[in-house]
Amino acid sequence: MSAQPNVETEAWPQSYGDEAKPRMGFFTDTSVCIGCKACEVACKEWNQVPEDGLLFTADSYDNTGGLGANTWRHVAFIEQDRPLRVGDGEHGDGDAFRWLMSSDVCKHCTHSACLDVCPTGAIIRTELGTVVVQEDVCNGCGYCVPACPFGVLDKREISDDGRVWKCTLCYDRTREGMTPACAQACPTESIQYGPLDELRERAGARLDKVVADGFAGARLYGEDPNDGVGGFGAFFLLLDEPEVYGLPPNPVDTTHDLPEMWRSAAVAAGALAVGVAACLLGGRR
Numbered sequence: 001m002s003a004q005p006n007v008e009t010e011a012w013p014q015s016y017g018d019e020a021k022p023r024m025g026f027f028t029d030t031s032v033c034i035g036c037k038a039c040e041v042a043c044k045e046w047n048q049v050p051e052d053g054l055l056f057t058a059d060s061y062d063n064t065g066g067l068g069a070n071t072w073r074h075v076a077f078i079e080q081d082r083p084l085r086v087g088d089g090e091h092g093d094g095d096a097f098r099w100l101m102s103s104d105v106c107k108h109c110t111h112s113a114c115l116d117v118c119p120t121g122a123i124i125r126t127e128l129g130t131v132v133v134q135e136d137v138c139n140g141c142g143y144c145v146p147a148c149p150f151g152v153l154d155k156r157e158i159s160d161d162g163r164v165w166k167c168t169l170c171y172d173r174t175r176e177g178m179t180p181a182c183a184q185a186c187p188t189e190s191i192q193y194g195p196l197d198e199l200r201e202r203a204g205a206r207l208d209k210v211v212a213d214g215f216a217g218a219r220l221y222g223e224d225p226n227d228g229v230g231g232f233g234a235f236f237l238l239l240d241e242p243e244v245y246g247l248p249p250n251p252v253d254t255t256h257d258l259p260e261m262w263r264s265a266a267v268a269a270g271a272l273a274v275g276v277a278a279c280l281l282g283g284r285r
């Protein structure tokens with residue numbers, strides 16, 4: 001078990017050799033999401049994800065709750081008592097109010113802790129740089145569940161054997177050059193699929209436009225390769241702080257300190273062995 005090298009510069013292109021393709025990903029622009037949930041439905045339908053019981057939570061109009069074994073795309077609805085943009089509501093209309101909507105998904109992290117801790121090799125990095133759980137290899141041990149800094153991975157307990165499930169970035173489609181089902185279904189192009197470099201460029205330009213249009217709190221989340229998980233393969237344009245959407249502000253790869261921990265443990269074990277040997281030899285004199 002070791003922390004992974006950077007997927008963009010080392011491990012993934014080398015392990016796939018000539019078969020490695022440009023890294024592909026998602027850019028989810030939440031500023032144009034209308035909360036229609038077509039992405040959730042398309043994901044379920046294409047991937048044959050079981051129904052998980054629609055429930056209103058009483059504090060939101062959302063009826064699917066969050067990401068889970070049976071919800072690989074989740075559209076959050078956030079209701080805020082504040083104006084949509086800077087300058088709105090300044091003329092005494094008194095009813096400042098806005099909806100934030102955002103379609104969440106597995107982040108396909110550059111340093112993916114889930115992949116790092118999996119003892120069976122069920123979680124792999126594909127030739128497209130995406131992170132996939134192989135359903136026929138997963139044994140349901142669940143080590144990856146607490147390792148994910150975003151709470152994405154989940155065991156399917158009901159009517160299954162406890163294996164873990166999550167977004168595959170529609171690997172069966174993307175390896176054939178097709179667009180993932182959610183991006184294909186989104187009527188507003190809130191979900192965009194493509195080469196990650198291109199998406200990052202597009203997102204930068206879009207952010208400038210959104211800020212110029214008066215959304216002062218807008219920001220990109222997960223596009224920075226220098227963040228705690230080395231950047232996401234599925235990143236976002238948000239209109240407010242990540243916490244507002246239930247996302248961690250500074251996510252860190254949970255296996256980041258493993259090599260250092262193993263080194264410290266080896267040094268401690270070595271010191272202990274020397275101590276025991278010294279005691280034994282001393283006792284014989």
Ligand code: SF4
Pocket residue numbers: 106107108109112113114115131147148149150151152153166
């Ligand atoms: S978000 Fe979680 S499940 Fe997805 S790649 Fe990152 S660590 Fe793995």
Ligand code: SF4
Pocket residue numbers: 032033034035036037038039040075101103185186187188189190191
């Ligand atoms: S399909 Fe597009 S617009 Fe509709 S909820 Fe999903 S991301 Fe939003």
